[in-house]
Amino acid sequence: MEMVNVIIDGKSVEVEKGSTVLLAAQKAGVHIPTLCYLKDVNAIGACRVCLVEVKGAKALQPACVYPVSDGLEVHTNTPKVREARKAVVELLLSNHPADCLTCVRSGNCELQTMAQQMGIREIRFEGEKSTFPIDDRSVAIVRDPNKCILCRRCVATCQKVQGVSILGLVNRGFNSTVGTAFNHPLDDINCALCGQCINACPVGALSEKDDTAKVWAALADENKHCIVQFSPAVRIAISEEFGIPMGEISTGKTVAALRRLGFDKVFDTNWSADLTIMEEGNELLQRIQNGGVLPQITSCSPGWIKYCEHHYPDQLDHLSSAKSPQQMFGAIAKTYYAEKAGIDPATIFSCSVMPCTAKKYE
Ligand code: SF4
Ligand code: SF4
Ligand code: FES
The missing domain is CATH 3.30.70.20 (Alpha-Beta Plaits)
Known part of the structure; x- marks a missing residue:
């Protein structure tokens, strides 16, 4: 791998040939603001917020797409650079x-x-x-x-x-x-x-899409029996939101918070995920025994199902016919749970807290 030496704000840094000024600056610990740049995904030089002064260049250059070369000298924080970046943001505003x-x-x-x-x-x-x-x-x-x-x-x-x-x-x-x-x-x-x-x-x-108002309305309705399920991922993501160390599981805290919001019962989507696994497992056994379509692929994710329906319709027979854990819980809540608890299913408001927007489509 060929390396080149670049000088960013007087700091010498060695980077791969073909790299950009932005990556060299990051390696040198120099911050350059960016908006349209997204690491490994989008480097198109569109917004011009990352403009820098490159020695020998006629005009300011966008750091996110400007390629480095050996001995390149760059200044990232001159009055000219700051003024240009500010004008770019002012024009956006x-x-x-x-x-x-x-x-x-x-x-x-x-x-x-x-x-x-x-x-x-x-x-x-x-x-x-x-x-x-x-x-x-x-x-x-x-x-x-x-x-x-x-x-x-x-x-x-x-x-x-x-x-x-x-x-x-x-x-x-x-x-x-x-x-x-x-x-x-x-x-x-x-x-x-x-x-x-x-x-x-x-x-x-x-x-x-924010559905919070619907939930508040149901919680305030005395004629509704409000239940909520929350997915495995949510109990970890919520920890981060509240400053709890990343990766820590907050199941108990989440249950307590949902009860305090006013939900009558709180359920764990892990439970209906087990049902899905049993259903999918049975379906797999049947497919193996009866010469069904294999391999069988899970149907747990509505995003994946919609993707498959549109992009690989010829593969649909490989998808399990089982409902997702979220859907399975909804169905069980208004049948088995309603019967066990002696509640009219029509009065049940079933809410789910999920980590993915595609779940709203189910
Ligand atoms: S600002 Fe516009 S182009 Fe950029 S990510 Fe949002 S919607 Fe897409
Ligand atoms: S939600 Fe739709 S538009 Fe947005 S990234 Fe996914 S597939 Fe693309
Ligand atoms: S970040 Fe938008 S042009 Fe560089």
Whole structure:
């Protein structure tokens, strides 16, 4: 592997030939802000927030795509660089809704953080703003194109990581935005509803459909018997949210919190996962004994099922016919549980706390 020597802000660092200024700076411990760059997924030089001064170059260069060469000298924090980056962010803000107070990503938005760090206290460039309708037709994902900064991190994630490729740039010029072909709703096309595009989005242009209000309404309804199931992954993720060390399991705390919210009963999706395993196991035995289609593949994940239905319909016979643990719990709750507890199934409000947006599609 050929190595080259690069000088970043006076610090000498050795990196692989073919690497970029951004990676060299990271190796040297020098921070360069980025927006459209997503490690190993998206490096397209679109946003220009990572501009740096390269000795000998006529103009400022985007660090995320500028290739290193031996002896390259780079300055990342000159007045010219800071001014250019600030202007780039100000231009982004000039066509961005100023509704941080009510935005789903407030406090966790890369654009907001960057504006804060750059000391931007006013929008210098006032002018026309994009006015796209908010797309909340999906049961799982909400798209607000007015907040899109055209970084294309979602496009690259959907294409390169998920292998789905249903997002792309649509329209031209000022009306450019990210969307689906012919503006079809995500639920109706080959989107897996996996939510990875939401994870990739640096701003509030993509978000999970929020059903919290429905849950509060049910909890406040005295005629409802409210039950909740929560999945194995949730008890670990919730630990991180509350500052508990990463990987620590908070099953007891989660149960206690859900009871305090007002749920009458709290159930563990691990239980219905066992039912799914038994069903799938029986189905596998039957397939083996009766010459059924093999190999049998699990049907636990609704995202995977939707992906398979759209992309590999010829493989559908390999999928188990068993319901997912979430669905199986829902069915059991309104039959076996209702009968055992002597509750009218029509009064049961069954809520689930799941780690994946695709679960909302079931
Ligand atoms: S939910 Fe998944 S499949 Fe659908 S657009 Fe987002 S990344 Fe692509
Ligand atoms: S929706 Fe989000 S991730 Fe996709 S291009 Fe717009 S800002 Fe970037
Ligand atoms: S992060 Fe380099 S151009 Fe966007």
